[in-house]
Amino acid sequence: MKGARILYIDDDAGLCRLAVRALERLDCSVDTAQSGAEGVAKAALGGFDLIAVDHFMPGQDGLETLAQIRALPNPPPVVYVTGSEDSRIAVAALKAGAADYVIKTIGEDFFALLGSAFQQAREKQRLAQAKELAEEELRRSNARLEALLKEVNHRVANSLQLVSAFVHMQSAALPDPAAKSALQDVQRRIQAIAQVHRRLYTGDAVDTVAMDDYLAALVAELQETWSTPVAPRVLTLASEPIRMKTDRAVSLGVIVNELVSNACKYAYSATGPGEVRIALVRDGEDRFVLRVEDDGCGIEADATPKGTGLGTKVIRAMAKSLQAQLSYDLGHRGVRAILSAAC
Numbered sequence: 591m592k593g594a595r596i597l598y599i600d601d602d603a604g605l606c607r608l609a610v611r612a613l614e615r616l617d618c619s620v621d622t623a624q625s626g627a628e629g630v631a632k633a634a635l636g637g638f639d640l641i642a643v644d645h646f647m648p649g650q651d652g653l654e655t656l657a658q659i660r661a662l663p664n665p666p667p668v669v670y671v672t673g674s675e676d677s678r679i680a681v682a683a684l685k686a687g688a689a690d691y692v693i694k695t696i697g698e699d700f701f702a703l704l705g706s707a708f709q710q711a712r713e714k715q716r717l718a719q720a721k722e723l724a725e726e727e728l729r730r731s732n733a734r735l736e737a738l739l740k741e742v743n744h745r746v747a748n749s750l751q752l753v754s755a756f757v758h759m760q761s762a763a764l765p766d767p768a769a770k771s772a773l774q775d776v777q778r779r780i781q782a783i784a785q786v787h788r789r790l791y792t793g794d795a796v797d798t799v800a801m802d803d804y805l806a807a808l809v810a811e812l813q814e815t816w817s818t819p820v821a822p823r824v825l826t827l828a829s830e831p832i833r834m835k836t837d838r839a840v841s842l843g844v845i846v847n848e849l850v851s852n853a854c855k856y857a858y859s860a861t862g863p864g865e866v867r868i869a870l871v872r873d874g875e876d877r878f879v880l881r882v883e884d885d886g887c888g889i890e891a892d893a894t895p896k897g898t899g900l901g902t903k904v905i906r907a908m909a910k911s912l913q914a915q916l917s918y919d920l921g922h923r924g925v926r927a928i929l930s931a932a933c
Contacts, residue, residue, distance in 0.1 A: 599629030612701035626650030645672035750784035857886025
């Protein structure tokens with residue numbers, strides 16, 4: 591407290607003089623005011639490190655004075671002084687923003703207690719300021735990290751888009767239809783992953799993905815890929831607003847890509863229309879259920895997988911990463927795939 595500038599507000603002129611002498615012995619600079627209004631006016635000029643306010647003052651009591659001081663810009667800590675032992679006054683002062691309170695007594699004990707209260711008030715103010723600075727630095731650090739993560743996701747999305755373009759160019763140059771189809775499947779898987787990173791750098795969150803927005807974009811891309819004038823495919827999505835961590839969103843997006851692609855390729859005739867429905871719903875507080883279904887030809891028991899079977903392996907791997915298993919509703923007319931896992 592050495593070197594502190596103190597304002598002592600009390601209508602008792604004699605006590606003001608005693609306060610000046612006592613506090614100056616603690617190497618403090620002391621100014622006084624003998625009314626609440628005068629004290630508020632001096633406090634408004636600034637320059638004080640600590641203020642003491644007496645409760646009983648004519649015209650404007652201590653609580654009103656305290657309220658006006660607390661309303662000033664960056665007010666210093668205020669120690670409330672009262673000659674009454676009524677605890678309600680002390681409680682009211684603390685609720686109004688006083689840093690501490692001291693019961694006024696005759697003798698040196700009062701000034702010792704006042705000096706101790708000033709010391710504690712100043713220490714609390716120092717700790718509060720240090721906490722505020724630390725929190726501000728943490729906010730700035732978090733903002734920098736968020737900006738960095740967004741930039742990383744931007745670069746990852748751009749790189750994946752570049753890889754997808756290379757795969758597309760390679761598939762276009764191949765004469766073999768099977769090889770061309772395989773590379774196109776790879777391209778769709780890359781796009782499913784790239785969509786997650788696009789959501790991360792364009793959204794508000796940097797570590798979770800809004801699955802309704804993500805799946806809507808993914809399904810729109812799949813519809814554009816699979817629907818043709820000869821074989822139109824209608825893809826419908828019903829998704830609740832569920833957020834998932836990046837790695838889980840990637841796994842689920844790849845599963846949706848594989849299931850929808852399989853349905854578009856194998857469920858319906860190559861020269862006829864077809865519909866694929868995708869639904870993502872909550873299952874309690876922290877779980878979800880994914881359903882992908884069609885009304886096509888269905889899956890025969892023990893039938894040999896159509897195509898290369900790589901899609902089935904990819905689905906199993908992604909389901910394993912989600913700690914989930916994919917099941918099929920055998921009572922459904924076409925194919926209904928169901929996956930349940932934690933968010």
